[in-house]
Amino acid sequence: MLFNSISFFIFLPVVFILYWFVFNKSIQWQNVLILISSYVFYGWWSEKFLVLLIFSTALDYFYGFGVASTNKKKSKMFLWLSIINNLGFLGLFKYYNFFALQFQSSFDLIGFHFHPLFLKIALPVGISFYTFHGMSYVFDIYRKVRKPVTNFVDYAVFVSFFPLLVAGPIERANHLLPQVQSKRVFNYNQSVAGGRLILWGMFKKVVIADSLAVVADNIFENYHQYSAFTLIIGAIAFSFQIYGDFSGYSDIALGTAKLFGFELLSNFKFPYFSRNIAEFWRRWHISLSSWFKDYLYIPLGGSQKGKLKAVRNTFIIFLVSGFWHGASYNYIVWGFIHACGFLPLLILKRNRQYAGSVVAQSSKYPTVKEFTQIVGTFTFVTFAWIFFRSGTLRDSFGYLKQIFTSCLQFPKQFLSIPKGLSAFCYIVPFVLIDWNFRRDERNLKFARPAYRVLFYCILGLLVFFYFGKRSSFIYFQF
DSSP: OOOSSSSHHHHHHHHHHHHHHHTTHHHHHHHHHHHHHHHHHHTTTTHHHHHHHHHHHHHHHHHHHHHHHOOHHOOOOOOOHHHHHHHHHHIIIOOOOOOOOHHHHHHHHTOEEEOOOOOOOOOOOHHHHHHHHHHHHHHHTTTTSSSOOOOOOHHHHHHHHHTTTOOOOOOOOOHHHHHHSSOOOOHHHHHHHHHHHHHHHHIIIIIIIHHHHHHHHHHHHHHGHHHHHHHHHHHHHHHHHHHHOOOOOOHHHHHHHHHHTTOOOOOOOOGGGSSSSHHHHHSSSSSHHHHIIIIIITTTTTSSSHHHHHHHHHHHHHHHHHHHHSSHHHHHHHHHHHHHHHHHHTTTTTTTTTTTTTTTTTTOOOOOHHHHHHHHHHHHHHHHHHHSSSSSSSHHHHHHHHHHHHHHHHHGGGGGGOGGGGGGGHHHHHHHHHHTTTOOTTOOOOOHHHHHHHHHHHHHHHHHTTTTTTTOOOGOOO
């Protein structure tokens, strides 16, 4: 079920009413309702994949008890069973065909021709997200951070909670499970804040992202026909498309969770106002970045065992992050580019330079230095997005080659009006609104209540007029 669909706008109020006015006497019945609703939400795509979700959930639930054993060998055995099962699901559905094709190509190079069996099956929606939920739960039990949950429904709600099920944020057991197990009382202010986040997320997706997708898709799919100026606009359009699309989903997820008394982890904090790549990754897809830091980077030694190992671990994290996004060399190169951008900051010990601060914290406008840093960081990120968006690695390099050759051959193009300039009709207002709210991603503050009412009325009207063409969220493919 898509957030930006009529079915969801019927589904959500029905579940909300049942949750607060029918099942409100019992936390267990509320959790049962949430679990059933989550399975309906997920099963809307495919009943077969719903079986996989339930099976994966059950495995990690039982593995949790084995990992909690005082017998170290038994505990480690169940930990590895969980890792093998979860990575096995990902490997089979997401990466099998990629590796089979690489083996076939390798054997072809040495004169042996073999024809592997390729799977003709769609990627289960959200598999990368719910497997990471299960793995983090088992890891935390192994590290003695938490104890296994005895109530299967509680654990299943943690894994399958429908607002975050298919595209995150990736929650931690220590953050979400206590909320699942605690009594929830209806809070009017929390629900109003949730409704505002849902509307803001819908605006990002339906109005901004889907409109920019028309421009970006046309330019990327026909890049060999366009000038450098147009290709640069196409890359910028995609930068804001993916930001509007994914952060819009996260806002809707956070807002929907608030309606049911839950507070999810923040996933985006205005990443395009970052002053370097390290700050960008503290603000973009935060739940994934922190997951890799806690469960891969730190166990590998982090930056505590010398510069060389810190550099090695940084490259591992970014390459794995790229491959997590999809079975394609494009994503690996995208991760490699970001690792190269992060590396100088790590070596110079500036990767924590802007931790905990916001650009122009106590002023309306950035300084010249901050503005230059923001533009430089955004340019780097947009360059990397070309590899993320292109269909193949060849297309990525072809896109960049077309930019450079067109610049050299037709320098006067920058004095003419390029195609795709309409994208800035969406980008500029979006940036200005984001700038105004940059200090708190969950609280869209206004000086006067009248301005707030006007703002949300305009958002509602725009969503209504642009609503109609249902398009999937980009991160559903991951």
